[in-house]
Amino acid sequence: MSEQPASYDLENPSEPNFYKAQKGLKSWLFTVDHKRLGVMYLASVILFFFVAGFLAIALRTELLTPAQDFVSASTYNQLFTLHGAIMTFLFIIPATPGALGNFLLPLMLGAKDVAFPRLNLLSFWIYSAAAVMLLCTLVLGGLDTGWTFYTPYSTSTGTAAGLAALGVFVAGFSSILTGLNFVVTVHRMRAPGQTWDRMPLFVWAIYATAVIQILATPVLAITVLLVFIERFLGIGIFDPAMGGDPVLFQHFFWFYSHPAVYIMILPGFGIISEILTVHSRKHVFGYKAIALSSVAIAIISFLVWGHHLFVSGQSELVGVIFSFLTFAVAVPTAIKVFSWVATLYGGSIVYNTPMWYGLMFLWTFTIGGVTGLYLSTISVDVHLHDTYFVVAHFHYVMMGGLVIAFIGGVFHWWPKITGRFYHEASGKLGALLVFIGFNVTFGTQFFLGHQGMPRRYFAYLPEYTTMHQISTVGSYILASGLLIAGFSLAMAFRKSAPKAGSNPWGAVSLEWKTSSPPIEHNFHDTPHVTGSPYDFPEIDKSGRTH
Amino acid sequence: MSAQAYLKGKEIENPVEVHHHVAPVSLYVIILMALFGLTGLTYAVSFANLGPLSLPVAMAVAALKASLVVAFFMHLKDDDRYNLFVFLGTLIFIGIFFGFTLFDMQARDALNDEQRTFVRAEDERNAGNSPAVGISNDPARLAAWEAKHGSHDEGAEGEHAEGAEGEHAEGDKAEGEH
Amino acid sequence: MSDSTHAAHTDGEHNPYVAHHFDNMGQQAGAAKLGMWLFLATELLMFSGLFLAYFICRMWYPDMVLGAHEYLSKTAGGINTCVLLFSSWTMAMAVRSAQVGKPGSKEDAAKIKKYLLLTLLCAGVFLVVKYFEYSAKFEHGMLPGKFYTAHLHGYEIEGLPHIFFGIYFIMTGLHGVHVLVGMGIMIWIYLRASRGEFSHQNYAGVENTGLYWHLVDLVWIFLFPLLYLVK
Numbered sequence: 001m002s003e004q005p006a007s008y009d010l011e012n013p014s015e016p017n018f019y020k021a022q023k024g025l026k027s028w029l030f031t032v033d034h035k036r037l038g039v040m041y042l043a044s045v046i047l048f049f050f051v052a053g054f055l056a057i058a059l060r061t062e063l064l065t066p067a068q069d070f071v072s073a074s075t076y077n078q079l080f081t082l083h084g085a086i087m088t089f090l091f092i093i094p095a096t097p098g099a100l101g102n103f104l105l106p107l108m109l110g111a112k113d114v115a116f117p118r119l120n121l122l123s124f125w126i127y128s129a130a131a132v133m134l135l136c137t138l139v140l141g142g143l144d145t146g147w148t149f150y151t152p153y154s155t156s157t158g159t160a161a162g163l164a165a166l167g168v169f170v171a172g173f174s175s176i177l178t179g180l181n182f183v184v185t186v187h188r189m190r191a192p193g194q195t196w197d198r199m200p201l202f203v204w205a206i207y208a209t210a211v212i213q214i215l216a217t218p219v220l221a222i223t224v225l226l227v228f229i230e231r232f233l234g235i236g237i238f239d240p241a242m243g244g245d246p247v248l249f250q251h252f253f254w255f256y257s258h259p260a261v262y263i264m265i266l267p268g269f270g271i272i273s274e275i276l277t278v279h280s281r282k283h284v285f286g287y288k289a290i291a292l293s294s295v296a297i298a299i300i301s302f303l304v305w306g307h308h309l310f311v312s313g314q315s316e317l318v319g320v321i322f323s324f325l326t327f328a329v330a331v332p333t334a335i336k337v338f339s340w341v342a343t344l345y346g347g348s349i350v351y352n353t354p355m356w357y358g359l360m361f362l363w364t365f366t367i368g369g370v371t372g373l374y375l376s377t378i379s380v381d382v383h384l385h386d387t388y389f390v391v392a393h394f395h396y397v398m399m400g401g402l403v404i405a406f407i408g409g410v411f412h413w414w415p416k417i418t419g420r421f422y423h424e425a426s427g428k429l430g431a432l433l434v435f436i437g438f439n440v441t442f443g444t445q446f447f448l449g450h451q452g453m454p455r456r457y458f459a460y461l462p463e464y465t466t467m468h469q470i471s472t473v474g475s476y477i478l479a480s481g482l483l484i485a486g487f488s489l490a491m492a493f494r495k496s497a498p499k500a501g502s503n504p505w506g507a508v509s510l511e512w513k514t515s516s517p518p519i520e521h522n523f524h525d526t527p528h529v530t531g532s533p534y535d536f537p538e539i540d541k542s543g544r545t546h
Numbered sequence: 547m548s549a550q551a552y553l554k555g556k557e558i559e560n561p562v563e564v565h566h567h568v569a570p571v572s573l574y575v576i577i578l579m580a581l582f583g584l585t586g587l588t589y590a591v592s593f594a595n596l597g598p599l600s601l602p603v604a605m606a607v608a609a610l611k612a613s614l615v616v617a618f619f620m621h622l623k624d625d626d627r628y629n630l631f632v633f634l635g636t637l638i639f640i641g642i643f644f645g646f647t648l649f650d651m652q653a654r655d656a657l658n659d660e661q662r663t664f665v666r667a668e669d670e671r672n673a674g675n676s677p678a679v680g681i682s683n684d685p686a687r688l689a690a691w692e693a694k695h696g697s698h699d700e701g702a703e704g705e706h707a708e709g710a711e712g713e714h715a716e717g718d719k720a721e722g723e724h
Numbered sequence: 725m726s727d728s729t730h731a732a733h734t735d736g737e738h739n740p741y742v743a744h745h746f747d748n749m750g751q752q753a754g755a756a757k758l759g760m761w762l763f764l765a766t767e768l769l770m771f772s773g774l775f776l777a778y779f780i781c782r783m784w785y786p787d788m789v790l791g792a793h794e795y796l797s798k799t800a801g802g803i804n805t806c807v808l809l810f811s812s813w814t815m816a817m818a819v820r821s822a823q824v825g826k827p828g829s830k831e832d833a834a835k836i837k838k839y840l841l842l843t844l845l846c847a848g849v850f851l852v853v854k855y856f857e858y859s860a861k862f863e864h865g866m867l868p869g870k871f872y873t874a875h876l877h878g879y880e881i882e883g884l885p886h887i888f889f890g891i892y893f894i895m896t897g898l899h900g901v902h903v904l905v906g907m908g909i910m911i912w913i914y915l916r917a918s919r920g921e922f923s924h925q926n927y928a929g930v931e932n933t934g935l936y937w938h939l940v941d942l943v944w945i946f947l948f949p950l951l952y953l954v955k
Contacts, residue, residue: 112745115755119759180762181759184758184762187758188758214762215636215769216769218767218773219643219769219770219773221770222771223773226773226894229894233870234886235891236869236887236890237887242869242884242887243886243887244887247650247654302643305646313654314654315650521745574816581812582809585805585806585809588948588949592798592952592954595955604950604954608945608948611945612946615942615945619812619813619816619941620938625757626754626758629757632765633765635765636768636769637768648783652783
């Protein structure tokens, strides 16, 4: 809750909004406005999401029949590698911090901008450079190592693994700079009265994410740099033929990449906290528990990376320790899920598109999280390792967790970003198809993996045919759902789309206390925060649906 | 937009105040002398034969030097507490990274030695099973190895080890994409 | 913008160096410094990967590391250590001069410039010494990885010394890159100091350059005993 001087008319602001404040291509390419950068990130990540999604559809289509049909084995390897690499490094990691985080963080804090606006622009350009490098691998020999760059294959393959490693190195810098910027912004740029226990939970989640970005990404940088050097100099750190150790690479890589999956999912938690609270119009249950569990997850995430190495030749003792610590992640995560469910209890829930995605998340993410416990049990993991069970688990967490939360967040803040409403009916239809398609695609893969179907195979035994076909059909449903969701969002660009007004959901946090779209410097008057962002004045359904 | 921050009514940061902590020149000079002294100490100690103690002693001296630099030259002693927290927190996470990895490498070595599950290039070389590093740069040794095991890379044309940078055998695969 | 609830520090009121989105110099400098510390954290973590690689190499091949490190010049390393420590001191003095400098004072600006120049000079000396060290290693074929040919030059080092020299070149090379970057930043700061930008009202630029430079020193403080001295 916050106080605003009543004099300023938010619905008809005297200042132009940030789209109109400056004109021309140059004003976009060299902008230091966090909102414009957020919009540019949003456009980029959506583009890469569709590129990588297209590759996924190609993969699923190849898997319609047991034999090899459309693509060769090596093309298949390149397809899944690029699907993974683009989704991970160009979509999921930058998606929520880069797009929604950039747009919303200063607004939610009541600041005029992030702490280092020029660094923010630099971060976007570095990200673009990394994207170009990764896409260049397509024409310069492809990439077939999997997104994980495991040695010794990545140090000996004839494909463009060197360039891809450099691309990831560069992408890491973008991620580091964004994280650094956000941490400083949260510490130094809060509006008067915006104390730590009055920050929206999305800010807490982005903050925890930023901490991981700062602490983990440098190790990725040095790891891929060492892979690059190993490739060209053969120094013998990772390459066993030269006296190195590939398991050491896995330690280095997963020290980053396990925390990195929390870089991917934590912002999703933040989005869900906002959506579920606002659209059930009830004070969030367990504010401090949700906020601090984000930080707890960030810290524990650094203690569990060895569960990727259970069958890699890691010592058994370390394996057992990592297995135990991995179970510990379930505690703060469960605290979150229970708090969300308790938030819904007794709330006056509005079933609009963002809320549909919010509820969908509770279903898919919980399945993803619980199957993670199977995989963290060593004796079970020995059997399930490198099967479709892992693929399904990963997608339930990443796609069912972050992507669904991200889409829900885009719908939730779309009125703020564009100033207009998306199309509600098609939004809901898209959400329904995404839900059905997602579960059909990846739900079956749990069974496939359990029956022994290994991951990353372009052909398979005939007994898996039915399951694979169901999964492929599911992926088509999923793709159509995503396209319809895109259509629903695009409908906001119509001239006749209904105007959103400054606060269409009746929310309390600061981003709704400015015009939609916001003016260039965010707030006409500096807001003064006086209470929690979830103190809804009264339970009132009227005027909330449209 | 003054970013004053409170937690339970208490101020936890003070971003409004400019930190003017100016240390006297004499302090800087003393620190520099101490650093030089400690450098001399490690240098001298390196000639003494300390055996297994050598590494801990050198690291302890380096850590002492580093803390002098951090505390006084980098002003962390009198700086915002949060900056100190960032620094110490980083060290903790480096500790986690080192701790688990070194622990596993050590524990695994014992197991591997026992079960011979994992064999490194050096063992292979000692056993005469591979033209591992070093040998591939050395025409005489490479020829001896090939005489024993048959040519390693049929496709490669001859041996031009002299003058060449020396990438043969193992190197050829990685060099392919240049 | 409305009145802030808290009285801004007097420095902030009419300070031309405060960017639009900050209230006052205290907030701006504090943010910049926190940002710098976070950046240093990432640098430390990045170097930590290399240090870990070193320790593991040492664990795998203890005799080889001891044999190979004898070929590094302790004297050159020692000279460079002293040069860097001294440069850290000159940098700290540059920051101090900025902290006590009066705005617009030519003398105070000259003092900052003098210390920056001394630091730059030390950085240059460091790189020259490094150049001689590197060229000696190149001559003797003590090169990283598969380019290692020291045995052809008559140096028989037990085990797999190409790994040690690989790690040596990567660690000192990455450190050298940081020295070069630091020199670039110092030149930029020097030009800004020439324009009289720095005084007790505005010294965040010098201070953060200093922090970066001390980090370069810090890494070397550990590199030197590990690579050159330890038995």
